[in-house]
Amino acid sequence: MVRAVSAAETAARTYAWAIQADGLRVRAGRRMAVDGLDLAMDTGVHGLLGPNGAGKTTLVRSIATVLRPAGGTLTLLGEQVNGRVDLRGLRRQIGYLPQEFGYYRRFTVREFVEYMAWLKEMPSAETPGAVQRAIERVGLADRADDRMKTLSGGMLRRAGIAQAIVNDPRILLLDEPTAGLDPDQRLQFRALLRELGTDTCVLVSTHLVEDVAAACTDVVLMDAGRLVFQGAPAGLAAAAGADTGAGDSAAERGYSAILRRHRETEA
Numbered sequence: 001m002v003r004a005v006s007a008a009e010t011a012a013r014t015y016a017w018a019i020q021a022d023g024l025r026v027r028a029g030r031r032m033a034v035d036g037l038d039l040a041m042d043t044g045v046h047g048l049l050g051p052n053g054a055g056k057t058t059l060v061r062s063i064a065t066v067l068r069p070a071g072g073t074l075t076l077l078g079e080q081v082n083g084r085v086d087l088r089g090l091r092r093q094i095g096y097l098p099q100e101f102g103y104y105r106r107f108t109v110r111e112f113v114e115y116m117a118w119l120k121e122m123p124s125a126e127t128p129g130a131v132q133r134a135i136e137r138v139g140l141a142d143r144a145d146d147r148m149k150t151l152s153g154g155m156l157r158r159a160g161i162a163q164a165i166v167n168d169p170r171i172l173l174l175d176e177p178t179a180g181l182d183p184d185q186r187l188q189f190r191a192l193l194r195e196l197g198t199d200t201c202v203l204v205s206t207h208l209v210e211d212v213a214a215a216c217t218d219v220v221l222m223d224a225g226r227l228v229f230q231g232a233p234a235g236l237a238a239a240a241g242a243d244t245g246a247g248d249s250a251a252e253r254g255y256s257a258i259l260r261r262h263r264e265t266e267a
């Protein structure tokens with residue numbers, strides 16, 4: 001595994017990481033899709049990369065407390081996720097945009113976000129203001145009272161992001177959030193990510209290495225259920241070295257080079 005360890009990481013810590021996995025194993029169906037993952041993340045924007053089937057969605061679902069660990073430990077905001085954890089308390093501090101999310105087509109954007117805030121047990125006095133703020137942050141204020149069924153794919157995704165941030169979560173999980181966004185929206189989304197990352201631990205799963213290089217403070221690269229690389233986006237680009245392999249940019253070539261070297265050493 002290639003990993004750039006910063007001085008801050010090796011210093012003694014008196015507080016918990018936002019997300020910490022030790023030897024984490026999580027099953028997806030019959031498969032151990034996360035299989036011995038060690039990872040620690042704090043405030044910032046963490047871009048989760050990896051080939052199809054690497055286990056990204058399974059990892060995100062386990063951090064969302066949808067899937068229970070099958071082995072190892074997962075600690076969120078200092079609380080170990082096990083049979084005794086206060087799941088409701090934890091979920092109030094987590095925002096989650098799944099790859100595919102359900103909604104009532106006849107709800108307006110505002111009703112949809114309000115409903116999700118209610119599910120997260122937000123105090124009702126705070127809800128209208130929080131809903132309006134979340135809708136504004138994703139740039140949907142002019143569509144707030146339109147029905148969900150009238151939105152484009154990219155707008156739906158933005159409504160999904162609004163429900164994920166409505167409770168000002170300390171951990172924000174976004175699974176493929178840029179799917180369906182047009183180039184202008186993607187740029188706006190990157191700016192929103194950077195802003196959210198100043199006080200939130202944001203984990204974004206994506207296939208777009210360029211989004212990660214542009215908007216993330218930290219890159220997490222997985223393959224076959226394990227961590228292969230964690231470090232700054234510049235480290236990803238630097239890993240390309242003189243490598244002229246697949247990829248349009250230094251970051252993409254670094255991504256391919258790290259994966260290839262990892263697979264060679266594992267073989």
Ligand SMILES: Nc1ncnc2c1ncn2[C@@H]1O[C@H](COP(=O)(O)OP(=O)(O)OP(=O)(O)O)[C@@H](O)[C@H]1O
Binds near residue numbers: 028029
């Ligand atoms: N419900 C399921 N039943 C059986 N196998 C599953 C299930 N969900 C995922 N898997 C398998 O677990 C592995 C990891 O899947 P996962 O969706 O976590 O990967 P991913 O990195 O998110 O992939 P992608 O980039 O394609 O979204 C894959 O081999 C997948 O086929």
